[in-house]
Amino acid sequence: MRKSQLTILLIAIAIAVCGVLSIYSSTCQKEGQLWQSIYQRQIIWIVLGVLLYIVISNLNYRRLWDWTYVIYTLTLIFLLLVFILGAVRLGAQRWIRFSWFNFQPSEFAKLILVIFLARYFSKKSVDDTSLPSRRFGIMKGIILPFIYVAIPMVLIIEQPDLGSGLMILFLFIAVLYITGVRLRYIFTFLLVMFLPAPFLWNFLRDYQKDRLLVFLNPNIDPLGAGYTVIQSKIAIGSSGFFGKGWLAGTQSQLYFLPESHTDFIFATFTEEWGLAGSVLLLLLYFLLIRQGFSIASRTRDSFGKLLAYGISLMLAIQIFTNVAMNMGIAPVVGLPLPLMSYGGSSVIVTFISLAILANVDRTRAVF
Amino acid sequence: MNRIRIVIIFVVLMFLVLFLGLINLTVISGGKYKELSNKNCIRLLPQPGARGKILDRAGCVMVDNKLSYEVLILTRNNAAVLKVLGDVARVLEVNPDELTKVFDKSYLNSSVPTVIARNIDLKQAIALEELKSEIPGIMIHPNPVRRYPYGNLACHVLGYLNEIDRWRLTNLENYGYKTKDIVGFGGVEEKYDYYLRQEEGGLSVEVDHRGRFTRVLGFRPPYNGRDIQLTLNLKIQKIVETSLAGRKGCVVIMDPFTGEVISMASFPNFSPSVFIERPAGVINRLFSDSEGPLINRAVASVYPAGSIFKPIVAAAGLETGKINSHTVFVCTGATMVGGRDFKCWNVHGQQDLTLALADSCDTYFYHTGLLLGAQNMYEYALKFGLSRSTGFELPNESAGLIPNPMWKKIRRFKGWYDGDTANLSIGQGDVLVSPLQMVRMISVFANNGTLVTPYIVKSVDGKDLSVYWARQATKVAIKDTTMDSVREGMRQVVVCPTGTASVLATLSVPVVGKTGTAQAPPGLSHGWFVGYFPYKSPRYAICVLLEHGGSGYAATVVTKQIIEEMVKEGLI
Numbered sequence: 001m002r003k004s005q006l007t008i009l010l011i012a013i014a015i016a017v018c019g020v021l022s023i024y025s026s027t028c029q030k031e032g033q034l035w036q037s038i039y040q041r042q043i044i045w046i047v048l049g050v051l052l053y054i055v056i057s058n059l060n061y062r063r064l065w066d067w068t069y070v071i072y073t074l075t076l077i078f079l080l081l082v083f084i085l086g087a088v089r090l091g092a093q094r095w096i097r098f099s100w101f102n103f104q105p106s107e108f109a110k111l112i113l114v115i116f117l118a119r120y121f122s123k124k125s126v127d128d129t130s131l132p133s134r135r136f137g138i139m140k141g142i143i144l145p146f147i148y149v150a151i152p153m154v155l156i157i158e159q160p161d162l163g164s165g166l167m168i169l170f171l172f173i174a175v176l177y178i179t180g181v182r183l184r185y186i187f188t189f190l191l192v193m194f195l196p197a198p199f200l201w202n203f204l205r206d207y208q209k210d211r212l213l214v215f216l217n218p219n220i221d222p223l224g225a226g227y228t229v230i231q232s233k234i235a236i237g238s239s240g241f242f243g244k245g246w247l248a249g250t251q252s253q254l255y256f257l258p259e260s261h262t263d264f265i266f267a268t269f270t271e272e273w274g275l276a277g278s279v280l281l282l283l284l285y286f287l288l289i290r291q292g293f294s295i296a297s298r299t300r301d302s303f304g305k306l307l308a309y310g311i312s313l314m315l316a317i318q319i320f321t322n323v324a325m326n327m328g329i330a331p332v333v334g335l336p337l338p339l340m341s342y343g344g345s346s347v348i349v350t351f352i353s354l355a356i357l358a359n360v361d362r363t364r365a366v367f
Numbered sequence: 368m369n370r371i372r373i374v375i376i377f378v379v380l381m382f383l384v385l386f387l388g389l390i391n392l393t394v395i396s397g398g399k400y401k402e403l404s405n406k407n408c409i410r411l412l413p414q415p416g417a418r419g420k421i422l423d424r425a426g427c428v429m430v431d432n433k434l435s436y437e438v439l440i441l442t443r444n445n446a447a448v449l450k451v452l453g454d455v456a457r458v459l460e461v462n463p464d465e466l467t468k469v470f471d472k473s474y475l476n477s478s479v480p481t482v483i484a485r486n487i488d489l490k491q492a493i494a495l496e497e498l499k500s501e502i503p504g505i506m507i508h509p510n511p512v513r514r515y516p517y518g519n520l521a522c523h524v525l526g527y528l529n530e531i532d533r534w535r536l537t538n539l540e541n542y543g544y545k546t547k548d549i550v551g552f553g554g555v556e557e558k559y560d561y562y563l564r565q566e567e568g569g570l571s572v573e574v575d576h577r578g579r580f581t582r583v584l585g586f587r588p589p590y591n592g593r594d595i596q597l598t599l600n601l602k603i604q605k606i607v608e609t610s611l612a613g614r615k616g617c618v619v620i621m622d623p624f625t626g627e628v629i630s631m632a633s634f635p636n637f638s639p640s641v642f643i644e645r646p647a648g649v650i651n652r653l654f655s656d657s658e659g660p661l662i663n664r665a666v667a668s669v670y671p672a673g674s675i676f677k678p679i680v681a682a683a684g685l686e687t688g689k690i691n692s693h694t695v696f697v698c699t700g701a702t703m704v705g706g707r708d709f710k711c712w713n714v715h716g717q718q719d720l721t722l723a724l725a726d727s728c729d730t731y732f733y734h735t736g737l738l739l740g741a742q743n744m745y746e747y748a749l750k751f752g753l754s755r756s757t758g759f760e761l762p763n764e765s766a767g768l769i770p771n772p773m774w775k776k777i778r779r780f781k782g783w784y785d786g787d788t789a790n791l792s793i794g795q796g797d798v799l800v801s802p803l804q805m806v807r808m809i810s811v812f813a814n815n816g817t818l819v820t821p822y823i824v825k826s827v828d829g830k831d832l833s834v835y836w837a838r839q840a841t842k843v844a845i846k847d848t849t850m851d852s853v854r855e856g857m858r859q860v861v862v863c864p865t866g867t868a869s870v871l872a873t874l875s876v877p878v879v880g881k882t883g884t885a886q887a888p889p890g891l892s893h894g895w896f897v898g899y900f901p902y903k904s905p906r907y908a909i910c911v912l913l914e915h916g917g918s919g920y921a922a923t924v925v926t927k928q929i930i931e932e933m934v935k936e937g938l939i
């Protein structure tokens with residue numbers, strides 16, 4: 001095992017342990033077998049994730065080049081299946097039921113699109129490190145890849161999962177920027193995307209409109225749509241420097257904070273571990289992403305480089321959006337906090353992403 | 368790779384934003400959120416104590432408490448509130464909108480339960496209690512409320528309970544009164560509110576997001592208010608109120624030696640229980656009624672005195688030596704004063720003091736008054752406790768007025784004429800007295816020269832107050848011979864066949880008194896009777912006033928009824 005491979009794994013496990021502690025804390029008071037076993041399930045997912053990490057980080061990532069379109073197609077099929085077989089939970093159809101777990105294809109779609117974009121904007125040759133995208137015209141540089149991205153994105157937004165959809169859009173723009181597509185094209189694209197935004201308002205679902213309005217002013221509906229943000233801010237704000245102590249957070253223990261083990265796990269964690277704990281947690285995330293960026297800058301071949309940047313950015317965007325919405329400085333969108341939030345798909349995808357990252361660094365050394 | 372650097376800076380900035388956001392929430396506004404967090408999960412459940420009872424002099428309960436059931440609601444979610452209100456309305460069989468209105472009015476904040484219905488009966492309380500598990504966040508709270516076993520009886524003395532008003536709140540804030548406190552208004556309930564008041568206890572509990580109880584954090588036991596014993600005699604009070612029989616006016620009966628008020632009734636009256644049941648519109652009607660049912664006429668209203676002022680004039684004349692008991696004036700039905708005829712109500716012929724009092728001859732007193740002068744009469748009126756408050760405990764006492772030349776100069780910018788003196792000498796003109804002042808005045812004759820302070824609270828929480836009140840009594844410097852002469856005159860009012868209160872002669876109890884018919888245009892005259900009985904060993908001083916009752920005769924008849932009933936009950 002290389003040094004970066006081990007570092008990434010250790011950081012990931014440290015974060016995941018924080019996650020399990022918080023999940024246990026927020027569910028131990030709840031009645032019912034299902035709630036009691038939730039932290040155990042998360043542990044199983046983490047163990048599985050770690051095993052996957054060890055396996056995948058030893059597989060050569062370049063094989064992904066050949067398989068990209070296959071897994072892209074598979075993802076589309078799963079996303080379509082969600083509409084047909086999907087389980088409706090919390091008013092959204094995002095999951096496919098398997099025997100003992102729910103599978104969330106949109107989580108995988110994020111990673112698949114990163115791989116796809118990395119392949120699209122790079123060359124197969126390991127020796128040719130130049131990026132072709134600098135010379136791309138508007139058709140090849142923006143419109144074509146956007147069509148590839150837009151198909152799964154629209155499917156995800158329709159689930160509805162506006163958060164993941166928008167995250168994919170931001171990720172797409174970020175990758176465009178990194179690969180060196182001309183700024184002119186990117187600005188044109190941004191204009192085309194965001195100018196009609198006011199008209200798109202009508203296409204949003206009611207709850208999505210509520211969330212956006214509530215983001216602008218959470219007090220317009222303190223007991224409805226704004227409730228979660230207010231409770232989350234209270235949980236974070238009331239924690240103090242060292243927090244209320246593990247299993248002693250009143251906001252999460254007494255269920256004032258909804259979704260305290262999934263999207264709002266950061267608030268749960270902060271309430272009990274305080275400013276000190278959450279700063280430490282953010283530091284861990286930062287180190288993880290720094291690892292990603294330094295691997296990317298070390299990597300010479302364009303596919304690996306874009307892959308590493310893409311994965312790092314994917315994680316960074318998710319972490320930022322989630323923590324920001326916990327603190328009420330971003331609208332509430334259903335994005336999990338990678339490695340912390342309860343959810344098998346998210347945990348597995350994050351470990352796979354990190355494994356690919358580690359493998360980019362490992363394989364690089366071979367050449 | 369310039370773009371890479373920009374992306375890296377961007378990511379670092381993102382983390383910086385998160386870090387600053389954390390600092391902002393936990394450090395800068397941490398205190399505020401700490402408070403909000405506590406508010407979230409800590410609830411205060413009040414546990415009321417019982418207000419003190421009010422007893423009569425024999426210890427019979429006049430006001431006590433019964434358990435009433437309140438429905439309270441403790442929930443944070445707006446939609447849930449509407450649903451709960453709907454459910455509760457169904458059980459109570461009322462319109463949900465009404466409950467919503469009550470809820471909106473009494474909502475304070477989410478940590479205190481909000482009352483949505485009061486005074487529900489036991490059956491409904493049980494029905495709701497059974498549904499408690501289905502309707503989240505409701506509480507059925509037994510709450511002691513006032514019970515008035517005798518209905519309207521002595522309502523002006525007792526007073527009523529209502530939510531504290533702004534004026535009282537600003538005055539009483541330092542004594543621990545809060546908004547929405549129920550406090551006494553009028554009567555003993557107001558004056559002794561501080562003693563009657565119960566102390567609310569309470570539980571502070573931790574609840575979860577649905578308001579379900581998780582654990583107790585603290586407890587303070589409630590304390591009951593202190594009981595108050597009045598000097599009122601329940602039996603006499605009942606007799607008085609039946610005898611008054613709804614006529615507008617009032618009756619005061621007092622112990623002439625101690626000042627204990629034995630009975631005090633005023634009509635029209637009200638039912639104090641409407642302030643608890645609060646039927647729609649009734650309370651507003653009480654306040655806007657031009658008849659003033661909430662006014663205690665015995666204390667708070669003042670009337671022209673008319674002839675009942677004459678004993679004072681007589682005493683003043685005798686004391687100053689302007690007349691003696693054998694002075695005779697001739698009544699021809701009118702006297703010329705200042706160029707105007709001052710009429711007597713009859714032609715009495717030769718009158719000495721005794722006859723003049725018995726016949727209530729105005730001419731005699733015009734002459735006496737003119738001999739005395741206004742200032743003398745004013746000073747004697749003050750000696751008998753007029754024109755100033757009696758020091759009685761109940762709120763809103765009126766001081767009344769006895770005019771004098773100085774007052775007229777200052778207040779009316781007019782000179783004083785002999786006509787004013789003549790008017791004053793028969794208690795007319797600007798004279799205003801309260802029934803309580805008159806009963807106190809007559810007591811001076813009954814107890815041979817002591818001006819007592821009337822009072823109505825015998826003891827608070829078992830502690831006797833009579834010693835305190837006895838100390839308040841003052842001596843009126845009047846010779847015994849004067850007393851005897853006026854008393855004899857007032858005895859003749861009853862005994863003499865031509866006496867104005869001769870209807871009382873047939874009573875088995877010898878009564879002493881004076882009638883009065885005070886002109887009160889444009890309405891009918893006010894009818895007065897003041898007196899005391901039994902003659903030689905007085906036990907009760909009485910004052911009856913019939914507002915626009917026509918004449919003193921009507922008041923005398925009421926007095927007769929009262930005394931007859933008291934004799935029948937063996938109270939004398």
